[in-house]
Amino acid sequence: MKTYDGAVKNGRNIVSGLGDCKYRKTREGGRNPVNPRARDGCDTPCVGHARRVAMFLRGIVALLLAGLFSSGSLAATPSLLGELFSPGAEGHTLAETDSGPAGPGGHLTITVDISTQEMTVENDWGTVYTWDVSTGRSGHATPTGRFRPIRIHEIWYSSKYENAPMPWSIFFHGGYAIHGTTDIKHLGHVASHGCVRLDPRNAKVLYDLVKQVGMQNTTVMLIRS
Known part of the structure; x- marks a missing residue:
């Protein structure tokens, strides 16, 4: 030294x-x-x-x-502030509440507002994330209503749209799913064939949360405000 x-x-x-x-x-x-x-x-x-x-x-x-x-007795540890203010994924990201994300046995509510093209993720203590999304464009409307996840996949390939990759897929109604997309530049605007698109990094966070609390404890709400 x-x-x-x-x-x-x-x-x-x-x-x-x-x-x-x-x-x-x-x-x-x-x-x-x-x-x-x-x-x-x-x-x-x-x-x-x-x-x-x-x-x-x-x-x-x-x-x-x-x-x-x-x-090494005074070795530096990762800065909490550095992590808090480091660049995150595309779209708005809110810090977790003091109580943390929903744990096993908790509940998760995913609300997609088609009018504002935003997703809000809530656990038992309140809102933990808000992200930009892309829902169905004209002629490919995203269904509205209250759903629960029916299956999840780390990676899925669309059999209808040229085998397009759908990473971190959460299917909630037939072939409709929340999943990651490479078309990040259109997030915040309608652009999909009916699915709910997310930045892949946000899609993984959501996928992990659903796995953690369980599909039976997760609610998917699609609304128009």
């Missing part, structure tokens, strides 16, 4: 320098400090003595701090 080695070298130099200060007798019988290493060879007053002592103390502190950091 470069900083540690430098601190050790500096500390050793300071310790060796403390012996530079000597004294000479004065006519009055007193003793004045002198510096025998002065460049002009004269016995000039050792005015740097106090400064060297201060440097020595700073060197000791540097050695102690370097030892602590090199030993």
